[in-house]
Amino acid sequence: MNNKEIPYKIYLDENELPKQWYNVRADMKNKPAPLINPATHQPCTIDELSHVFCTELAKQELDDTTPYIDIPQEILDFYKMYRPSPLVRAYCLEKALGTPAKIYYKFEGNNTSGSHKLNSAIAQAYYAKKQGLKGVTTETGAGQWGTALSMACAYLGLDCQVYMVKVSYEQKPFRREVMRTYGANVTPSPSMTTNVGRKINAEFPGTNGSLGCAISEAVEAATSQEGYRYVLGSVLSQVLLHQSVIGLESKAAMDKYGIKPDMIIGCAGGGSNLGGLISPFMGEKLRGEADYEFIAVEPASCPSLTRGTFGYDFCDTGAVCPLAKMYTLGSTFMPSPNHAGGLRYHGMSSVLSQLYHDGFMTARSVEQTSVFEAAEKFARTEGILPAPESSHAIKVAIDEALKCKETGEEKTILFGLTGTGYFDMYAYQKYNDGEMSDYIPTDEEIAKSVAKMPKVD
Amino acid sequence: MNNKEIPYKIYLDENELPKQWYNVRADMKNKPAPLINPATHQPCTIDELSHVFCTELAKQELDDTTPYIDIPQEILDFYKMYRPSPLVRAYCLEKALGTPAKIYYKFEGNNTSGSHKLNSAIAQAYYAKKQGLKGVTTETGAGQWGTALSMACAYLGLDCQVYMVKVSYEQKPFRREVMRTYGANVTPSPSMTTNVGRKINAEFPGTNGSLGCAISEAVEAATSQEGYRYVLGSVLSQVLLHQSVIGLESKAAMDKYGIKPDMIIGCAGGGSNLGGLISPFMGEKLRGEADYEFIAVEPASCPSLTRGTFGYDFCDTGAVCPLAKMYTLGSTFMPSPNHAGGLRYHGMSSVLSQLYHDGFMTARSVEQTSVFEAAEKFARTEGILPAPESSHAIKVAIDEALKCKETGEEKTILFGLTGTGYFDMYAYQKYNDGEMSDYIPTDEEIAKSVAKMPKVD
Numbered sequence: 001m002n003n004k005e006i007p008y009k010i011y012l013d014e015n016e017l018p019k020q021w022y023n024v025r026a027d028m029k030n031k032p033a034p035l036i037n038p039a040t041h042q043p044c045t046i047d048e049l050s051h052v053f054c055t056e057l058a059k060q061e062l063d064d065t066t067p068y069i070d071i072p073q074e075i076l077d078f079y080k081m082y083r084p085s086p087l088v089r090a091y092c093l094e095k096a097l098g099t100p101a102k103i104y105y106k107f108e109g110n111n112t113s114g115s116h117k118l119n120s121a122i123a124q125a126y127y128a129k130k131q132g133l134k135g136v137t138t139e140t141g142a143g144q145w146g147t148a149l150s151m152a153c154a155y156l157g158l159d160c161q162v163y164m165v166k167v168s169y170e171q172k173p174f175r176r177e178v179m180r181t182y183g184a185n186v187t188p189s190p191s192m193t194t195n196v197g198r199k200i201n202a203e204f205p206g207t208n209g210s211l212g213c214a215i216s217e218a219v220e221a222a223t224s225q226e227g228y229r230y231v232l233g234s235v236l237s238q239v240l241l242h243q244s245v246i247g248l249e250s251k252a253a254m255d256k257y258g259i260k261p262d263m264i265i266g267c268a269g270g271g272s273n274l275g276g277l278i279s280p281f282m283g284e285k286l287r288g289e290a291d292y293e294f295i296a297v298e299p300a301s302c303p304s305l306t307r308g309t310f311g312y313d314f315c316d317t318g319a320v321c322p323l324a325k326m327y328t329l330g331s332t333f334m335p336s337p338n339h340a341g342g343l344r345y346h347g348m349s350s351v352l353s354q355l356y357h358d359g360f361m362t363a364r365s366v367e368q369t370s371v372f373e374a375a376e377k378f379a380r381t382e383g384i385l386p387a388p389e390s391s392h393a394i395k396v397a398i399d400e401a402l403k404c405k406e407t408g409e410e411k412t413i414l415f416g417l418t419g420t421g422y423f424d425m426y427a428y429q430k431y432n433d434g435e436m437s438d439y440i441p442t443d444e445e446i447a448k449s450v451a452k453m454p455k456v457d
Numbered sequence: 458m459n460n461k462e463i464p465y466k467i468y469l470d471e472n473e474l475p476k477q478w479y480n481v482r483a484d485m486k487n488k489p490a491p492l493i494n495p496a497t498h499q500p501c502t503i504d505e506l507s508h509v510f511c512t513e514l515a516k517q518e519l520d521d522t523t524p525y526i527d528i529p530q531e532i533l534d535f536y537k538m539y540r541p542s543p544l545v546r547a548y549c550l551e552k553a554l555g556t557p558a559k560i561y562y563k564f565e566g567n568n569t570s571g572s573h574k575l576n577s578a579i580a581q582a583y584y585a586k587k588q589g590l591k592g593v594t595t596e597t598g599a600g601q602w603g604t605a606l607s608m609a610c611a612y613l614g615l616d617c618q619v620y621m622v623k624v625s626y627e628q629k630p631f632r633r634e635v636m637r638t639y640g641a642n643v644t645p646s647p648s649m650t651t652n653v654g655r656k657i658n659a660e661f662p663g664t665n666g667s668l669g670c671a672i673s674e675a676v677e678a679a680t681s682q683e684g685y686r687y688v689l690g691s692v693l694s695q696v697l698l699h700q701s702v703i704g705l706e707s708k709a710a711m712d713k714y715g716i717k718p719d720m721i722i723g724c725a726g727g728g729s730n731l732g733g734l735i736s737p738f739m740g741e742k743l744r745g746e747a748d749y750e751f752i753a754v755e756p757a758s759c760p761s762l763t764r765g766t767f768g769y770d771f772c773d774t775g776a777v778c779p780l781a782k783m784y785t786l787g788s789t790f791m792p793s794p795n796h797a798g799g800l801r802y803h804g805m806s807s808v809l810s811q812l813y814h815d816g817f818m819t820a821r822s823v824e825q826t827s828v829f830e831a832a833e834k835f836a837r838t839e840g841i842l843p844a845p846e847s848s849h850a851i852k853v854a855i856d857e858a859l860k861c862k863e864t865g866e867e868k869t870i871l872f873g874l875t876g877t878g879y880f881d882m883y884a885y886q887k888y889n890d891g892e893m894s895d896y897i898p899t900d901e902e903i904a905k906s907v908a909k910m911p912k913v914d
Binding site for chain 2: 011111112154177183380381384385422425431
């Protein structure tokens with residue numbers, strides 16, 4: 001098909017939206033290792049998981065054999081409010097780079113949460129509502145996940161309690177106010193409303209909080225209130241399942257125009273966006289039907305895939321959650337304070353970790369100054385101000401397109417543009433003022449936190 | 458056609474995008490009165506306007522006879538980056554209200570400027586570039602227009618100098634940083650870089666600035682630099698022309714599904730969004746081909762149509778621009794400091810003023826607390842966090858839908874959702890904290906500023 005016929009933006013019709021999520025685990029020969037109970041070192045049972053998660057979500061978490069799972073009609077209806085998201089041909093960026101490569105991006109930022117997080121938030125809130133729960137609890141750092149969950153809960157009339165890392169609560173008052181506008185109860189963490197919060201406040205007076213601490217408070221709040229469960233925005237296999245809608249839509253839009261990507265690029269923190277984007281393409285690769293190059297892009301300051309260890313580790317810094325087998329820097333690893341964006345998670349989705357371990361995908365780490373350079377170039381040519389997280393994928397997409405310029409190859413590149421940077425202007429300001437710096441952890445630093453990983457046979 | 462067949466969002470295909478703007482003045486029997494030179498009280502000539510505006514834009518400003526004007530290909534290409542914008546059926550809002558009314562909104566907020574302003578920004582920047590200029594100057598208050606112009610200039614490689622009202626520059630650092638990311642030079646106004654700025658700083662040390670002052674500085678900067686012109690984001694007839702793309706797309710999308718709106722509602726500050734949305738529908742009404750009810754919604758704290766005077770007045774507080782005949786509160790009118798959103802302009806587009814004067818449209822003023830109530834309801838049901846400006850239209854759309862609930866009428870309501878509120882969270886915070894208040898100016902206050910209007914025969 002002639003390029004000229006490909007529009008700037010491909011929108012699927014509403015009747016072409018995916019009606020099932022795709023569970024890539026079903027096509028994996030080497031399944032991701034099971035979550036294990038830190039006390040018994042035995043695989044977590046559905047009963048154990050159901051104390052923390054909604055029952056249906058606990059089932060999804062453990063299901064590694066069913067390839068397609070129906071999306072309930074109520075979730076489909078919600079998806080229609082902000083989906084399909086556009087698959088964009090980056091004509092302007094291609095022209096600015098002078099590359100023969102064809103660049104596409106799937107843009108997930110056109111909703112008020114500002115990211116793809118809403119795809120899983122509505123699913124998790126829906127199952128909580130269906131189970132007759134009163135509400136859900138969660139933590140949020142940068143605030144995208146908390147916003148998405150607030151929106152989903154407002155829509156369903158579900159109570160939403162968000163523990164927001166104190167430093168973000170104070171430095172990102174606007175994110176906080178968006179959540180409040182959606183009726184969420186936002187508490188700076190560590191708070192005085194939970195045992196773990198009071199304990200941490202007593203031990204470290206004046207602490208700014210951390211994601212690990214906020215997770216611990218949210219889990220305690222869920223398990224100590226009647227009718228509440230805890231929900232999480234990334235890392236878990238259920239989240240990758242819900243996010244498969246990104247890849248399914250991308251593939252349907254590309255198929256419509258006979259486009260086959262040579263490489264698919266996504267940023268990777270906990271893995272929810274990358275896992276969702278690549279899932280259906282990876283399925284084809286796993287089944288031997290097609291081949292694609294998959295590239296996970298992570299920050300050089302938090303390089304779990306490229307420099308981490310593959311083994312069982314805690315999912316949270318507070319060590320209250322199950323152990324997962326994954327590429328990890330150790331749950332006590334803290335990215336340098338100069339790190340601006342998200343993607344600060346110490347580990348990586350078990351699904352993606354296994355696929356990476358088995359050679360089905362590659363990974364690259366990039367430094368943040370170069371990421372913001374790519375973000376600026378993208379904003380000025382494609383019009384969209386990208387989130388710092390998403391800009392990791394932009395950086396590598398531009399690198400690959402420039403390689404094509406040298407070699408003359410007309411590769412087709414697809415990357416995930418997970419969100420917008422409207423609430424990240426502190427970081428942009430640093431970049432605009434020339435005050436952004438890079439940091440790469442030393443081998444010793446990583447070895448130190450890896451050494452603290454739990455010992456599991 | 459059965460409602461069930463109407464999707465949540467109607468997107469036109471790229472080949473269905475309007476290729477011409479529609480100039481509603483061509484179909485008006487009573488043309489809007491001409492801009493006049495404040496010194497001579499004679500209609501402004503194209504030569505006079507061309508000192509301040511690009512020549513092509515000066516021509517468009519004076520052209521009240523050509524009904525359709527071709528959109529240059531370069532502008533069409535830029536439009537394709539973020540247009541078509543969706544026409545959304547507000548199924549969720551209808552359900553929440555329990556109304557038999559059918560509510561549609563045209564959503565212009567899915568681009569980084571966060572509003573419809575980009576439609577005219579790219580047009581004005583394009584003509585400046587085509588004329589071989591180095592750059593453009595403008596003022597911005599809340600920052601949507603400045604952001605839009607920065608984006609357009611970055612795309613075309615044009616210098617962009619924005620005078621930002623000092624209080625906004627300091628209180629809205631994020632808006633400022635978005636503009637800087639797009640390469641704009643943002644100066645807090647009043648500055649020490651212009652004569653008028655230095656004069657005002659000397660006269661009022663420590664002043665927070667005003668839009669009137671920023672306009673004066675931007676005009677001086679344009680006329681004192683070789684290769685620069687001044688551009689403006691609303692009020693002017695050229696801006697309404699460019700914004701007609703909103704109405705043309707809305708009408709095309711509705712025609713596709715055989716939908717005919719009974720009433721069309723838009724917020725009105727200077728009139729750019731409302732004028733653009735209603736233009737093609739108003740054309741039909743003016744030509745006697747169809748009838749529609751048009752409602753302009755303005756803040757009770759700045760009620761130019763509902764409580765202003767129809768006469769010649771300065772377009773700017775600084776009184777350096779031509780005089781326009783319009784509904785006005787007097788160019789010295791200042792909305793109460795408790796007014797949160799935009800729509801603070803003292804006057805109204807000459808085109809809309811004439812149409813209102815001739816009875817082709819109606820107007821309503823609403824108080825801001827009720828506007829934020831409507832905004833919250835909309836956000837929680839339709840998912841999109843609306844701009845305070847846009848929420849004026851939401852408020853009246855909800856009021857009308859609730860009237861239908863009482864009467865049982867199945868009216869079809871179309872309103873303009875001009876933008877998102879991501880950079881307006883200070884105002885939302887006030888509302889969330891129950892600290893928002895209303896203010897309605899007294900008749901005496903309005904009479905005082907109206908008395909200062911220039912005397913024109």
